[in-house]
Amino acid sequence: MNRTIPVLLSFVASMAVLSAAFSTVRAFMLAQASSSEARLARQRAVQGWVGAVLIVVVTWVVRVRLPAGGGEAGRPGSVSIPWRTVGLVAASVAAAVAVGVVLAGLVRAQRRWRDREHKEQQARWAVQERIAAAAARHDAVLEEYGAHLVDYMAALERPALNDPSVAATERFDRARINADDARLTVRHGAQELVAAYHETVAELEVSWRIAREHAERVGTSYLEPAVSRRLAKAADLMAVVHGGATEHERALAYQRVRRLVGTSVRVPPLAKLAVERLVRPALTAGGLDALVRANRR
Structure with missing residues (x-):
């Protein structure tokens, strides 16, 4: 019985240490995850190591207080130092400290990563x-x-x-x-x-x-005088192109505008298209040439 209790306690302590180590690994893997999940994993890892250390301490106390069977251990004044248990306790404490340091480093690294991501996002928005x-x-x-x-x-x-x-x-x-x-x-x-x-x-x-x-x-002053006069006449005819009484009247006026302008100045294609949409019915009806001949007669 004296041997069974320490063995069971040592087994429980070993399982507690393994569980704490597993929680530490999981916290490390979730360090870059969402804040709530990572924080919960870190809390479980810390709780696991605290529990493991307590179980190891209890195991050490029990092993010290249980009398050893026979030999000099039963004589008054004899002291038996459980070096193995002491080493296990020391290793557990050192592991707990190391885990605390690692977790603290992970928290700082995660905060730096978030700050960097936030700054980069702000820079992209800017x-x-x-x-x-x-x-x-x-x-x-x-x-x-x-x-x-x-x-x-x-x-x-x-x-x-x-x-x-x-x-x-x-x-x-x-x-x-x-x-x-x-x-x-x-x-x-x-x-x-x-x-x-x-x-x-x-x-x-x-x-x-x-x-x-x-x-x-x-205006048109930088052009030759003859060109400037033709453009002035064409500008006057544009009033008829836009406000003529009939489609044929507007089409005829536009025909004269085109002859006056010729190649003297550059007219953007979109401007030509906008005007031709006004006179397109007459232009496409096939009657413009007949109208021009009749007007000449």
């Missing part, structure tokens, strides 16, 4: 906000430019804005291409070029304002 802000400014310029591209009258009154030989217009065209390329670059993941995208958008805004103001200021 980058996306900067890209969105630059894209909004970019779109504002393109919207104004798009409105110009569908305006036939603008091509007649401000032809410099469609003339790449004009320095201000050429600068704007180059800035527009650069801004479009920069937007594609940042959208495909080159977020380190966001600052460059902002710079190209700023250049786009400035060059657009300069080109527009220059075109409004010079």
Whole structure:
């Protein structure tokens, strides 16, 4: 009986140590999991080691207090030191301390990882906000430019804005291409070029304002006088194109506008398409040529 109790207690202590070790391994594996699950695993590991240490201490106390059978152990004054139990207790305490250190390190590492993830997420959000802000400014310029591209009258009154030989217009065209390329670059993941995208958008805004103001200021005065007069007549006829009484009247006016403009200035294709949608019924009805011949007669 004196031997059975220590053996059972030693077995229980061994199982407690193994259980605590298993809990420690599980806590280590869940260190990067959700906070509640990882925290619960760490608590179980600590509880397991505390229980294991207590069981080992109880085992040691029982082994010390149980009398050894026969020999000098039964004589008064004799002391038998259970070195094996003492070693087991020391190893258990050392293991508990090591586990505490490991768990504390895991907690600090997890906190650092979360802080780093939070900072990286904030940095990504900041980058996306900067890209969105630059894209909004970019779109504002393109919207104004798009409105110009569908305006036939603008091509007649401000032809410099469609003339790449004009320095201000050429600068704007180059800035527009650069801004479009920069937007594609940042959208495909080159977020380190966001600052460059902002710079190209700023250049786009400035060059657009300069080109527009220059075109409004010079009008058709930079062209030859004969060309300028033809464009003025074409501009007057555009009132008939938009407000003629009949489809044939509008179509005939547009036919004269096209002859007056010719190749003197560049008219954007979208502007031509917008006007042709107004006169398309007459143009496609096959009666425009007959109408022109009748008007000549």
